[in-house]
Amino acid sequence: MERLGERHRRRARRSDRGRRAASRDRSRDPGRRVSAVFFDERRGDHVDRHRPGEPGGAHRRARERPRDLRRLDLQAVSGRSSVPASPVLAQTRGRSLPEIGVSAFRVVIAGRPNVGKSVLFNRLLRRRRSLVHDLPGMTRDVLEVDAPLPDGRTYRLFDTGGFDPEGKEKIPAAVRDKALAAIRRADLVLLVMDASAGVLPGDRAAAKAARHAGVETLVVANKVDRREGSEGEPEAWELGFAEVYGVSAEHGIGVDELVEAIAARAPKAEPETPSTDAGREIALAVVGRPNVGKSSLVNALLGEERAIVSEIPGTTRDSSDVALTRGDHLFRLVDTAGIRSKARTQRGPEVLSVVQARKRVEECDVALLVLDASEGPTAQDASVAAFAHEEGKGIVVVANKWDLASEEGPEASKRFEAAVRDRLPFAGYARLIRVSARTGRGIRSVLPEAARAAENRRRRITTGELNRVLGRALRDSPPHTARGTRLRVYYVAQTAVAPPTFTLVCNREEALHFSESRRIENVLRKAADFTGSPLRINVRSRSRPGKKSSKPRRQR
Structure with a gap:
């Protein structure tokens, strides 16, 4: 206990010396404002804390720590207030300003082929939607879906084909053109690069396209779960963008921080959905x-x-x-x-x-x-x-x-x-x-x-109308089964839609002859408009007290 008390007293004395030194500096130059981050001697360098050989990689796990220069409050250090960018700047660079409540927030995943764009797309969507294969150029068309955010909001997520600046053939050139068009219409671009391969000419070409489009871009260094990826992750800064996120889309490492970055930029208000009379x-x-x-x-x-x-x-x-x-x-x-x-x-x-x-x-x-x-x-x-x-x-x-x-x-x-x-x-x-x-x-x-x-396909007919239409036809000519025996039909009811399903309640449950199913279907189609939709006809026996009714048998 004495040793523990002595340790606490030494820490208190060091803290007092630090505060007195800071007050002396402020008294010498009152206009000087320095962040408290620089007085913490126990904080090591950010890159030293996360060596490239460590699976986490540099600047990923310590993203919210004060020593991380990407998150450092430069306004607090300099003492100057932030100046908002002029709206004219975005318009002159070919970017339209986002309209809250009018259009959905558009996030485009772009990058050269085979860097894991589709895997990241599926990870952000939380389900398997885009095809994933080792073959480069698997994705060709632009995929567009509504992706969820943790707070319940949604945004439009786009998966583009691999950006190949040297592709001269028809399909690679068309894939590149579609990706460029999606980047120009985006509100935010996630530029994916393979950290295990480092920065290649294709990555620089994709970064150049995003920069010329005037769209805010976040660099996503993928595959940091590998040793080569964690070592090559710092190279992502060479692309010249302000934020880099090291992730492993396959295993979900670092994706939560990327989602938080998207959520911070998405509009607070949910975009209005155009109302239609159909409602569906x-x-x-x-x-x-x-x-x-x-x-x-x-x-x-x-x-x-x-x-x-x-x-x-x-x-x-x-x-x-x-x-x-x-x-x-x-x-x-x-x-x-x-x-x-x-x-x-x-x-x-x-x-x-x-x-x-x-x-x-x-x-x-x-x-x-x-x-x-x-x-x-x-x-x-x-x-x-x-x-x-x-x-x-x-x-x-x-x-x-x-x-x-x-x-x-x-x-x-x-x-x-x-x-x-x-x-x-x-x-x-x-x-x-x-x-x-x-x-x-x-x-x-x-x-x-x-x-x-x-x-x-969702049309429904009342039980009274059904029995009025089919009653006489089934009484005059009772339907027969596949064995040739006759069935006594008590009544008919529609039991489902999409597709419309009709159940004949009979004296026993037995499969109808295919000609009888076709005859009943023709009568139903004459009574109501079922153009374009298949019909299902089932047979079920009447349930008796104390006896379980068997499952209705389906007829095609």
Whole structure:
């Protein structure tokens, strides 16, 4: 106890000497203002505290410590007040000022290929959305999503393709142009570099593009979990920006501090969402086999070159989302990768693209099935349509490249429609629209038909109206099962929507013959408008007291 007391007394004496020395300096020069940071002799140098060999790396774990020059209050040291930048400066440098409550805060992730932009994108989004692969240039189109902040606010997060200043081929050049356009429209740029590789010419070119755009930029030194990354992290300062964040997007190291930096710059007020009469967003998945014009159709619907278009099959890899409003409806277009048969699907990136395309079909409301009108419907087109049908999604068949198919004569339209109905007998409810994404023919009819299919997919009919429509038909001709026996139908009720599902309550539960399911479906479609939507018909036995009713059997 005596030793502990002596230790406290020595510390108190040292503290008193420091305060007396500071008061003597102020008495000599009253106008002099020096931060208290410089009087703390126990604080070591920032870089010395975090050697490059340490997994944390320099300037990451001690970001909030006073000795960190990036966080040092220079106004307090100099005694001068801060001067706000003139709004004219941002306008002359080509940057528009953010409008709180009018437009969402736009954060763009940019950088050269294969530095971990998509991994960081998924980490900030808190879910796997962008495809990740060791192959450089995996991301091509610009991905746009709403990302959450810890306080409940949201911002618009963009993932861009790799910025390759030396790419001369069509696709790399298009990826670079899309990334540049996204940087110019951004409010904040996260410039990602590979700390394990150091600063390369591609990093300097991306930094130069962000600087010329006049957009505030934060440098993100990725892969600091590796020893080479922690050693190369200080090189990120060579890019010339005021803030550098060392992170490991794969393991989540340092990402929380990066999110705090984004939150500090995001508007305090939540942007207003445009109100629509429909009140609900309609998700449209543009699906089909490769090279049928899906991306061209998306660009034609948007009226701008948003998706990269090439004659090379498989140009689209990631599924990109774009929101647009037409009339009273709010749509979200999802441009998916081409889906080929399993036997022809190549391993690697194409497998990931196909898996993601199928997942986006599962999440959508309506599938826009794009066909190549110049080639006619194929077995793979039927396979894609069958997947959407089995998932209960609305379907609109879009025959693209009709400007080429119409050259065969006036009978070409009838022959093509007959071929489509023959290939897709299960999707007879789907509307067929003939368009040309290149010339714009028929494009105006796509979204209204998609909105109609989405509305019919959620249509509900009352039990009284159902029994009035189906009662007599089922009494005069009772439905028979797959074994050929008859069923006694007590009543019919709609038990679900999206897709509309109807349940026949009968004397016993048994699967209907497919012809009976088709007969009941035809009666329902005559009674109400279910264009573009599949129907489901189930059979359930009447529950009796003391006996559990079995699960309804689903009919397709």
